[in-house]
Amino acid sequence: MKIDNIAFPHPVLGHQNSIIGNVTLGPEEGRPVIETREDSYEITVQMNHDNPEIHRLIAEGKAEYYCEIKCSDTLLRKVVVSKDNLISVSLSRAEVKRKVEFLCLCITTEIIEDYRNALFHEDYIDFHFTLEKGDILAYFGKFSFDAAIQYQKLKAAASFMEIVPQEDKNEEYVDYVLSGPKILIKLPIKDHELFSRDIIRTRKEFTPIIHGSIVQNALTVALFNFKTYLEQETLWAKTIEYRLLNEKELNDGSILIDPDNIVIIVQKLLGNPTRRLLEGLEDIINIKPD
Template sequence: MKFNVDAAQFRNKYSFTAEFYINNKCLLKYIHMKKFCYALHIECAVTRYRNLFKSFSRKMLFNILSDKLDGKVEVCPMIISAEHVNSYRNEMFNPDYGDITFIIKKGDILAVDRNIVFSADKKIDPLRKISSIFTIGLNRSPNAPPIDIDAMGNRVVVLMNKENFERYRILKLDQNMHSTLACVTAFPALISLLETLKSNIQEDEARIGDYEGLRWFRVISNKLNELGVNVHDGDLLNESSLKIAQELIGNQLTGSLKNLEGYITDF
């Protein structure tokens, strides 16, 4: 079995075109009977995205949202069983098997080809979608502060005490509140991150290297480079964290004030 795959990047998605080539008549027969099918397992370690795409056609077309893929992406082609088969035998088996048949369970792998690895380099600004590097979590500590952040993982966790977290869960259901919620969660968290980076640069520039393996740092660093600010050269020290945060995350304040103004007007 052999296959080819192409991935085209658009504004908010990757479009995949995969084509399988098989010269095994027995496998083809079972695929035509819809007992076996073509499959592609796609996995991205950075985002932890994984999915199995299946088709009875040797040509597969499918899309994956851009924010699901970042960095190394592994594509694994295979043929799998679409249903249970009691007595499976293939003419291309080694003669040593004789007339032996096998029980095939649904999901069993019948054939594979080499894996293909490619790099999903984002051309769109992932910070425009706040959920790209920020997530909201509950701080279960008995004396938890109203808001705090944990930046030790690939995504920055904005932690809230139970009271604020419950309010947030209710408010986020209203689409009109998203800008306001960004102002009170992601925006201060981003300013805090920038101030932390500045502090580390002032103490010892080499400490910045501690963050380089984290996705949120790479995202922010790449965007800062586009703005002409090189984190490793100490350029950040000459910039206002408030100003930089607005350029990174967009003008959430105006949208927030307009939405609040609308609520007052409606009232």
């Protein structure tokens, strides 16, 4: 058995069926909760399993739940342990930068001799093991978040997209730049000047029209290149990755995008922008002059 290239001399629940049973991370629909506050990130992790022997060891104080937090950009390493499977972690914004990683386990708190488990895989059923303090009993998995992502604004297009002017005053067409933290929609200078007028930029009745045209086109182009820029860990791609993983209605909880489904996924990400565009036009038509 290996977890991150480390071999274990005993069966571990949650890895390669060496112990029969289920492990999940919660508490919301199989995923931890990440709450962004003004000065901190509040993370709630629930480690669930159905193994009676491990439950007994925890109840007797011989095992505990373990959550390790690492941020390589700030050299943060923190460990939180608990006898409760629900763990809350508070990280100040100053502690983390970019990727923050979590490892969730159940570990022993003392030496356990003659460790047996009725749900060992048949390959191990006749074996007894001596476990040292800190040995892994259950592996619940890993997850991470990017401290640069504005999780409280994920559904706002501005969280991953920005409209800017072209540098070349002679350029007549829209261009898209995907290599930066945000998707850049580069409008010809005259078009950007028109877009930037307060009557267009700040009036909420124009928002669905912008989403159904400029933004929808840009996001479609971006998703056709999503895999490439996710591998490069660009922030806009990681923002969309988080939504795809955590909003199952978008793509069944998967980041593997079928090109034939991109148009539909774009519309789901933007909340049916074409319908909102048409309804927005209807609202403008029905606006009565003062």
